[in-house]
Amino acid sequence: MTEMTLIEGLRQAMDEELERDERVFIVGQDVGPRGGVFRATQGLYEKYGEDRVVDSPLAELSIIGIGIGTALYGMRPICEIQFADFIYPAFNQIVSEAARMCYRSGGEWIAPMVIRVPYGGGIGGGLYHSQSIEAFFAHVPGLKVVVPSTPYDAKGLLKSAVRDPNPVIFLEPKKGYRLIRGEVPEDEEVLVPIGPGRISREGTDLTLFAYGMMHHYAMEAAERVAQEGIDVEVVDLRTLKPVDRETVLASVAKTGKALIVHEDNLTGGYGAEIAAILAEEAFADLDAPVRRLAGPDVPAMPFSHPLQDWFMLDADKIADAIRELAAY
Amino acid sequence: MTEMTLIEGLRQAMDEELERDERVFIVGQDVGPRGGVFRATQGLYEKYGEDRVVDSPLAELSIIGIGIGTALYGMRPICEIQFADFIYPAFNQIVSEAARMCYRSGGEWIAPMVIRVPYGGGIGGGLYHSQSIEAFFAHVPGLKVVVPSTPYDAKGLLKSAVRDPNPVIFLEPKKGYRLIRGEVPEDEEVLVPIGPGRISREGTDLTLFAYGMMHHYAMEAAERVAQEGIDVEVVDLRTLKPVDRETVLASVAKTGKALIVHEDNLTGGYGAEIAAILAEEAFADLDAPVRRLAGPDVPAMPFSHPLQDWFMLDADKIADAIRELAAY
Amino acid sequence: MEAQEDLQVDLKPETLLEMYWLMVLSRRLDERTWVLHRQGKIAFHISSIGHEAAQVGAAMALRRGQDWVVPYYRDLAMMLALGFTPKEFMLGVMGKKGEPNSGARQMPSHWSIRRLNIVSHSSVVATQAPHASGIALAIKMRGDDAVVLTSIGEGSTAQGEWYEAVNWAAIHRLPVVFMVENNLYAISVRQERQMAVEQVADKAAGLGLPGVTVDGLDAPVVHRAITEAVSRARSGGGPTIVETMVHRMTPHSSDDDDRSYRTREELEALKAQDPLHLQRDKLMDMGVLSQDAEREVQERAKREVEEAVDFATRAPYPEVSEASYPVYAEDRIDD
């Protein structure tokens, strides 16, 4: 076991997959000599050369569209979108093309590819370097949407995503790149399956659903309220699409209460789907209203620090929501 | 009062607004001499000329981006996207730009514009001429999302949308363009406010939430089950963003049961938000699980008739869902 | 446009006859589909009438089944020239089970034929162009010697998708040919409203690759232009834009009515220059096509088309269960 950061887990995953399979390559802005603006691909250009780590033009739709083309030919592209906020120019290629390729061709053509996307706020990035985008893509059949919250999962899920035969939107909580540290075995291959959620803390009083950076804060909040006698079960959803309904429902069947946390705007956010699943299928189990704690419904996270703090969730805000729900 | 079709209501609305305000103009593909591929703008080019009814290049992002520019200068563009399925190239301009303009400039700049979008299936359009897209946009703060289901509302809401100081995504149930008929007064100005939902049928046993073409079928289904003694309240949501929470909650407080119907894919669809609102705020009122009846989670509506019928909702399927929920 | 010398001489008589046969087959199949539509037997048709010479000329410049093709909806004649059959087409038109493009999931004329390296495309115009560049990038990465041909209408070159795709190909000198079928209309919108240049090929100068405009009513002329572009691509010389000037001799599709935006005189003038007739007359002048052979070609085409209609009419619709998969690659039946 070695301790490493989230971004180190990601970098190792790419390194190992590039090594393992010559069909794998990386394409994106500044991924080459620069090693990515967050340094996720650092050293890979030097190791694998410019044919395997390709600096794209500043044109997101082409990163995805080109990626799809190479995938149709049998390659396994890892496409990097520099910030989640810049994925919208490629929305058409992702939603109309990558997601529908398998179905529309009756399975004759597939587009296995990973779309790596640093997302989320709290880093002084203002409206356009802080966004969360999972709700858009978790709505689209044909896509898988994955969000790791630990270095182990970051490595293991990214390696699985590279080997997955479908387009995978791989969301990386960028605030946690260097902040989140954890143990990752060195001597064995780390592969985490896409699909299953993970009960990261067992508890009995209520279930807290989270992912990415919010999972990190959720664990902090759960520890804090534990001292007050509130026993929170925390579920790290990890795969948002397809979601692990069994784990979601089983946990709420046990605790009777559900709190869903995400940074993205509340209305129509990913939490709505979890709440809806519970409203449909956990009716008899619920002892309290479902509670969503999410980013406010303003267009995006403001820059100025006090304003950003107002938008951004943290362990304090989550702990408050836990206390309120537990008291119901 | 005159009876007219939905599309006639839309055409009259545009005609009147072009007449009323010289800042209003139409831009889109084939909106000029062709009068739109659905004939929504028929006759307007001849009446108002090529400066007010502008055939755009085949390039959606530019239709929206240009529209935003004109709006910044004080114009009131009505942008037509030919089919909902073709809006994704413009996703970036809509989400990053139009929706965030007011907030990001502290209100100094606004982008008042209407984005008219024929949507929905059941017309043999296959994967790319049948899509529903409301969930994507109803998630975006700064946008309003409107869906009329009657000629009266089509006319009255479109006129309100043109006068609204914000970007409005105006979704038109294209299957109903000529199928849905209704009374519209001729001698008075028809304006329907954006925001309020409408109880289109009072009932006591359960509440059925619908919009657009599905509202049409919902009414049919409600009449059908009425003969079996099930008294359904139907709510035509009309404005999806911002949604009329009061009407939603008041109706369920009365009936205790909620069925939400939409054509779009189930997971992460618009129904999730309604279900979530109910799960959060109608906990004490609900006598049964919330039920969503929606398009299946396949990438889009298939072409071949039997396959399309499998995907598409209709009055029969809605009636079945009503019966099941009523029996809970 | 390129000066058009007597190019026919480049090609063997068999090749010229094959070209003509494919054009006739496509035309008869296309016309028959319009009739089915008028009879209310099918829901939708989009036609390649007037584009056949360009499409057949282009397809025959490829190594069929080895090179890759990323087409668009108007490419019926191109598909036939690549080995797609009238029966397969009719299954698609009628939305019948086993329709090879999409298992009847997509509208007719949305091509995808795996065995021929013909890649699935959507209805969203220009989205296919980046795929073509991507395939070409993969070919280059793998060191293979295949070439990609992708086609598009002139109107659709207004999309940023097309610009970005061509830009990639030009930067990386990828083995791809961007064929443009310029019929001057995008549904009702004329070229002047789509671009400020005279020819789509003029866009090449702004993207850093060669571009040519050729007479798309003349299959051998197109054949030569595409052959040149393909051999440049195959030998590492990079991409080319080949614009073929064609006629859209029908409304945009069976949903369209073109009377609101073009005069009947304009249409008649187009029809007077029917690529099928031009080709026939040339071949007859050259002595390559006899009256008898012409009759035979027509009869054979008619026969094949009727067989296709019968076959597809009798074919079953898909099982309803087919609509539910494959959403993900692991849902594929043969997985």
Next chain:
Amino acid sequence: MEAQEDLQVDLKPETLLEMYWLMVLSRRLDERTWVLHRQGKIAFHISSIGHEAAQVGAAMALRRGQDWVVPYYRDLAMMLALGFTPKEFMLGVMGKKGEPNSGARQMPSHWSIRRLNIVSHSSVVATQAPHASGIALAIKMRGDDAVVLTSIGEGSTAQGEWYEAVNWAAIHRLPVVFMVENNLYAISVRQERQMAVEQVADKAAGLGLPGVTVDGLDAPVVHRAITEAVSRARSGGGPTIVETMVHRMTPHSSDDDDRSYRTREELEALKAQDPLHLQRDKLMDMGVLSQDAEREVQERAKREVEEAVDFATRAPYPEVSEASYPVYAEDRIDD
């Protein structure tokens, strides 16, 4: 690039001095902001150092406050030349209350100054270009005589957004100038990876409008090129691409470290051609700028910059409640 005759003669000495003053002011402000960043007092800076001559030359070719400007993040010097103040800039850098671009909602250098017709833009590159064409379309529709100037980096012209925007302007001959600030880099990616043409101005040929490339280190040269483009636009002659060759003399932003992708020698060579020094030396040679005047300019700039820093440092942060509005136009305070 255009032949560069002695263009200085076109401009009055006061104008030349005003240009120089604005360049100096921008540079001192910019450098001071880097210092604040190194001191850990601010979170982010993106610099216009090396672009000042082009930006000031361009801004001064406009009717300030009447023409419209749709800029991008690197345009500090342009903003100052249009009437934006150092105090306003510093408020934005520090995220303080009343910051006029966005009320401290956006990152620094995301311009929006209503009173100067400077339009709000996002961080998403190239999205501003269609807005510029749209404003120009509205100007044409209303029969007004304003002109739009929009700026962008060379890398961002790879976006389909830019292509579609320029295409509209060319088709409709709109009164807009597409200024490109070509510093050869998009963060780390060099121009050769962004396009296959030698110059961004070469893209004009493919879009059907004029395009020129000029020395962006020489403010009067840029001034002349933009003046010509503006007067063409104003008189109905349509849009122009004006590419200015500039130097990015800093890393991309305070988040960047350019050592991984460009050598120190390359950077030193750029710095040896500092537009500020070039301009100073020319004005001194011409006798327009004396040693005393130079000292005064520098001191005044320093003073104004320090005043701005003090002012912004003392200014309060926004109230937290400000974060919640205006999501919709009706939420605006003064509505």
